[in-house]
Amino acid sequence: MAQTDTNIVIDHGGSSWSDLWTKEDYLAIWLGFFIIAVSLIAYFGFGPREEFAKKIEAASQVQAGEVAKSPFKTIAWYKADDDVQKLKGSSSAFGKFASHWTKHPGSWKDNPLDALVKSDAQAKALNAKAMPAYEEAKAKAAAALVMAQKAEEAAGAAAFKDQALNDEATAKIADWRAVEKKVASAKKKTSEKAYNLIPSLIGLCAFFIVIFGIGITLMKKSFTEFARGFVIVFLVAVLAYMLGGQAISKQYGFGAEAWGILLGMIIANSIGTPRWVLPACQVEFFIKTGLVLLGAEVLFGKIMAIGIPGIFVAWVVTPIVLICTFIFGQKIIKMPSKTLNIVISADMSVCGTSAAIATAAACRAKKEELTLSIGLSLVFTAIMMIAMPAFIKAVGMPEILGGAWMGGTIDSTGAVAAAGAFLGDKAMYVAATIKMIQNVMIGVTAFCVALYWCTRVERQAGRTVGTGEIWHRFPKFVLGFLVASILFSLIDSNLSVGMADAMLDQGVVRGGTRLLRDWFFSLSFAAIGLSTNFRELAKYFKGGKPLILYVCGQSLNLVLTLTMAYIMFYLVFPEITAKI
Amino acid sequence: MKKEASMLQKCTKFAASLSACLVFVYVFLPLMTxxxxxxxxxxxxxxxxGIDPTRYYYTDVEQVKEAENYLQTVLDER
Incomplete structure (x- = not known):
């Protein structure tokens, strides 16, 4: 049975009070909430909240004055907006501390060691190399600003009553904003700093051993055995970050997650994962804790980011595709595993890797099923990321329609942004926003899948399932995930937009919970690889059914998303499209 | 009964598998690119x-924030 236990993403048995401190699901919730609580206290209790509030208020006053003065957003309005955007909770002392100690190996081009160590001389050389482009962009931005100022003055001289002058000013201001965006990108390349990640990685490994080790001890497993094996799991995750950080590898979507599984599987299926490493391959514990933290990033307020068209493209089409693909898998293809079917369906229709992880954990999918789903997603994401913008350009599809189509169909958010950007700025904005709205769906998906599995799939024939039994079977970490999501959505909606961005998004999440969530998923991928057998994996691919399911589901997704995007953005809400 | 592979065979298998993956990603893909x-x-x-296609969630991708800000600005009724 021990073998079976390591293969299934869930714990077993009935409920008792001691479950609260001995079961993996609850321990993942406590650990996740401990990290969430520390981040919330650090940022909201000791962070620069007062200072930010004053700056946001000052900017709001400027913006209100500009709104009263002119019918378009003026240069002063945008400058005030920029001042608010610069406010980041993560620039506080805690933010810097958290970022320093959780940093993972970064990007590199020619030398993999650049991912771990960068000398002062190297950083200066990179900055010097990037400086001419930055200076050029700055000069262009200054020139664009002068033009925008002249146009705005002309419009102002006519008391903002001349529509032609107002339009001219709006266009010049938009040009200046576009150039400013390039300045920001160029500036980042001139801000390279020297680093040596080795000491912080050693510290982080020790920290993980302690926090997960406490859970392992409470689960009545050996702390020593876990700690010894964990060093190898951590090393594989670090190597995966290094290999996935290479520029070309990243371009095709082979990041740390893919490399973690691949590297682990190569070790497991060639030299063999040493027996003493296996107690540290706590895939479920890492995933569940990571998912509780991911709950903090599932903000329901985001779903209105592009209005009703976004809801229809992301929240109406997606569940239809998910359910149809699942039914198609069961009835037509006759998938041998329901869990594999739902994980592939969710992965393909919702948002790739993150949806696959959440769904796999919610329905007790096996590690091999998760690996297979993510593998399929990575391959198709790489293809679609390149093929879709090329196709859209070739047929002359409007940028916004193309963006919405890609946002609703390409699995991973990064690939959506890349494909969108390749098509144009507006396509990228629409694509990334549609994907963000779809990302928020993983909470609902995980909950519904968990509930469906408890009440329908795992029900014995002819037996009704009572509330008590549903509770026994329900994967409790999903509740932790939902509670975190609801808590953060409430905090987000109770703060002003500026404050929510600065303190919650750029503080608690990006400067706290997300840093560890990223590591937890990477550790789980390394652990999955280290404990996966190629032969077991091959069994799930028999007859190519997973591939057929993915291709058929994605085809339906492509047709429905394009149709819905066209209806919403061009027939029902053309005024929204016109504004974009 | 199947004879278990020697350590040398295992190491060769490891080196060959890893090399194949590394060559594909770091030699074949750059050449193709x-x-x-x-x-x-x-x-x-x-x-x-600075776009990273490997990032799978919206909070990992800076461009999503940029998109959100842009849409907030242009869709804002005034």
Whole structure:
């Protein structure tokens, strides 16, 4: 049975009070909430909240004055907006501390060691190399600003009553904003700093051993055995970050997650994962804790980011595709595993890797099923990321329609942004926003899948399932995930937009919970690889059914998303499209 | 009964598998990128704009924030 236990993403048995401190699901919730609580206290209790509030208020006053003065957003309005955007909770002392100690190996081009160590001389050389482009962009931005100022003055001289002058000013201001965006990108390349990640990685490994080790001890497993094996799991995750950080590898979507599984599987299926490493391959514990933290990033307020068209493209089409693909898998293809079917369906229709992880954990999918789903997603994401913008350009599809189509169909958010950007700025904005709205769906998906599995799939024939039994079977970490999501959505909606961005998004999440969530998923991928057998994996691919399911589901997704995007953005809400 | 592979065989298998993956990603893909114009342009574009296609969740991708701000600004009724 021990073998079976390591293969299934869930714990077993009935409920008792001691479950609260001995079961993996609850321990993942406590650990996740401990990290969430520390981040919330650090940022909201000791962070620069007062200072930010004053700056946001000052900017709001400027913006209100500009709104009263002119019918378009003026240069002063945008400058005030920029001042608010610069406010980041993560620039506080805690933010810097958290970022320093959780940093993972970064990007590199020619030398993999650049991912771990960068000398002062190297950083200066990179900055010097990037400086001419930055200076050029700055000069262009200054020139664009002068033009925008002249146009705005002309419009102002006519008391903002001349529509032609107002339009001219709006266009010049938009040009200046576009150039400013390039300045920001160029500036980042001139801000390279020297680093040596080795000491912080050693510290982080020790920290993980302690926090997960406490859970392992409470689960009545050996702390020593876990700690010894964990060093190898951590090393594989670090190597995966290094290999996935290479520029070309990243371009095709082979990041740390893919490399973690691949590297682990190569070790497991060639030299063999040493027996003493296996107690540290706590895939479920890492995933569940990571998912509780991911709950903090599932903000329901985001779903209105592009209005009703976004809801229809992301929240109406997606569940239809998910359910149809699942039914198609069961009835037509006759998938041998329901869990594999739902994980592939969710992965393909919702948002790739993150949806696959959440769904796999919610329905007790096996590690091999998760690996297979993510593998399929990575391959198709790489293809679609390149093929879709090329196709859209070739047929002359409007940028916004193309963006919405890609946002609703390409699995991973990064690939959506890349494909969108390749098509144009507006396509990228629409694509990334549609994907963000779809990302928020993983909470609902995980909950519904968990509930469906408890009440329908795992029900014995002819037996009704009572509330008590549903509770026994329900994967409790999903509740932790939902509670975190609801808590953060409430905090987000109770703060002003500026404050929510600065303190919650750029503080608690990006400067706290997300840093560890990223590591937890990477550790789980390394652990999955280290404990996966190629032969077991091959069994799930028999007859190519997973591939057929993915291709058929994605085809339906492509047709429905394009149709819905066209209806919403061009027939029902053309005024929204016109504004974009 | 199947004879278990020796350590040398296992290490050879490990080196061969790892090399195949590394060659595919770090030799084949860059060569393909350089030789296909559209891939080359995409590579440069991603590098200049700092877009990372491997990131799977919206909070990992800076461009999502940028998109959100843009849409907030243009869709804002005034």
């Amino acid at each position: 350089e030789s296909v114009d559209v891939l080359n342009r995409m590579s440069q574009y991603l590098d200049v704009n």
